[in-house]
Amino acid sequence: MTASIITIGDEILVGQTVDTNSAFIARQLHAIGIKIREIISISDTEKHIKEAVDKAIQLDQFIFVTGGLGPTNDDITKKVLTNYFDDELVMYPEILSRIESFFAQFKKPFLEVNKLQALLPKNARIIENHEGTASGMWFKKNGVNVLSMPGVPYEMEGIMNQFIEIAQEEYGVGNFYHNTRLIAGIGESQLADILKDWENENRNKGITVSYLPSIGTLKLRLTGLLDQKDWIDSQLNILNELYPKFVVGSEFDTLETVIGEHLVMQNKTLGTVESCTGGALAKKIVALPGASAFFEGAIVTYSNKLKTKLVDVPAAIIAEFGAVSENVVRIMAENGKEKLDTDYTISISGVAGPSGGTVDKPVGMVWVAIACPDKTYTKCFNFGKNRARNIESTSIAALNFLRLILIGHYEDVTDTDRI
């Protein structure tokens, strides 16, 4: 049983939109054992849509189409698919009244063009969109299922979730198994080197070993058959035992969730004092629902003036050592801990770039300090030349620094591998 995803819209082909929908759909299908054969992005012309559906319908049992269902004239997916499946558009009164009340709820004018969103194919199964006006349309033909959804991510997600529920009931789940470990503090090639024998042993058993790197962390995934579940789990547990400093958690963990669990368990609180990251670290922590159980807040001292005014870094210290220095981050963390009234406070000061670097303090150099209940740790990291990447790398490295302190491995803090 395979599936394919067809995303429709020039905005993806000209690069104005990043296709995040496909990853969401793929994750949902993967979880119920439906394998994606291919993801394809095409322009919103009748010819391309027909060609893509024609091809997929030969190879897959499920085809997911996103985009082109908006109220404007450049949206043609509904018309093309309705024709393709020899269906006809009819008015669905219950959908119309739902759309009307949707507009009323948000006090928006209800326009003639919005009414057209209730014109839907007569023989398709309609999946309601609780977040917008374009309904999901589930066409079936010769055992192949084609689900057309709007391209707006949160609208698509709501429809996809309903589809998954129905599909699980009607089609059951798949027959393979995978499990994952989240890794931090070591790069892909170094990890592959220390795991060489372990990896070969798994490959010899027919297990797929995948390294999935992202900034500052990577995921190591084993995939096999359902009856290899125990083996796969035990192989990953071996890593937990051998390399606790590298293994952060499992598939759905992040550095934030793991740190949160540690702090909540110890009934401790956290805050940040940030310069070059401008609040990115605090934002990452607050993105976690329930962060209020351990996170108090942050002070973003982006200017030197505020480093002095808000966390009492003496101007003379900044003048002598520079804003990007061990002395300054140490004071930021320790005074920040008082001001924020927390048990742990992470402070950050660095040269995010693209300009502002010197020979001694190049772009990408970042000092991080962590004031703990009994001690303050400091560490200098060196990242690259890209501003956005430096901000993200710094946030991740600071979180992993804190994690290592919390699990008693602070001596193992290394520069985040960027190779």
Added chain:
Amino acid sequence: MTASIITIGDEILVGQTVDTNSAFIARQLHAIGIKIREIISISDTEKHIKEAVDKAIQLDQFIFVTGGLGPTNDDITKKVLTNYFDDELVMYPEILSRIESFFAQFKKPFLEVNKLQALLPKNARIIENHEGTASGMWFKKNGVNVLSMPGVPYEMEGIMNQFIEIAQEEYGVGNFYHNTRLIAGIGESQLADILKDWENENRNKGITVSYLPSIGTLKLRLTGLLDQKDWIDSQLNILNELYPKFVVGSEFDTLETVIGEHLVMQNKTLGTVESCTGGALAKKIVALPGASAFFEGAIVTYSNKLKTKLVDVPAAIIAEFGAVSENVVRIMAENGKEKLDTDYTISISGVAGPSGGTVDKPVGMVWVAIACPDKTYTKCFNFGKNRARNIESTSIAALNFLRLILIGHYEDVTDTDRI
């Protein structure tokens, strides 16, 4: 002249990675007039790679392949493409020494497996990777160009930028023209309604009108032939004149850049005091290189305790009106302005969700205040139920609120359209 993008890797097909590379590549190509016919994501098996290249080579003049060039065993792209083009792998000594010095620079152990990255196809044009160890490989055959690049975004970007420079010199630019306006404060369907006649006039001239919505903003793009440039530009300038409150800027503007320009011009400074957004607004502003010209810093008072401790919101006021209230955000903004010593300060307090909502204050309700040199403005917004979306919507709405104040249209601040 068309192009296609082939991304290789199971991580995309199982949804563990969002494909951001294709958008980058598409943008670069669009800018030099090369049209993308199709973007396709496939698994890293020899069969799928060959099939995809086979098809693209019939239809396109440029094929961009990303992924599968890492040092680990699951990376097979180099081998498959080298075979496909009847080439052979040879050691490139100058690449080897570059990789060695790369590892030395970051003080990483240089492993045997890393050496293999200098084994490259003899007849391909090698494009150096200044950010990593996997080189770009440019194969040519019968007038078709295939460029294989690593999947790590910043490595791919460096190689792609070099390709664009070479391609521009060797192939020149394309023959169509597009221009864009960034819009905020009005939804897609409402905008399409007020622009109905304008849109028809453009369509009748053969101009493509595209609406590209994202959270809180949308892009309106006109695309035509090169000789329609003056017409397209003048049509968009009409929008600037008629709807200054909706038109934020042009293609590469963001709310942050536009606000930054206004503030720098007026020699004014900005800060934020954030609760439910947890620093997301500050982070967005600091992401802008040169933000230090107008941005001082932020105070993230995530807990109520810190609202009192850091910006002097009386505990009695929080108890009486709640943390999510006009009274509280007003004090946060006005006191924050003093603490941060800024001319403008944006404060935010809301119910981000997923839990914590009440009948009076449902999830998605957010109060925003902006303390200006002479006055404080406040506004209540209502977003949806999704935490990440609420945080992003709030940041965008707050920025647009400030923009309208700065351009003298504060009376036009409306709830951000979510339809």
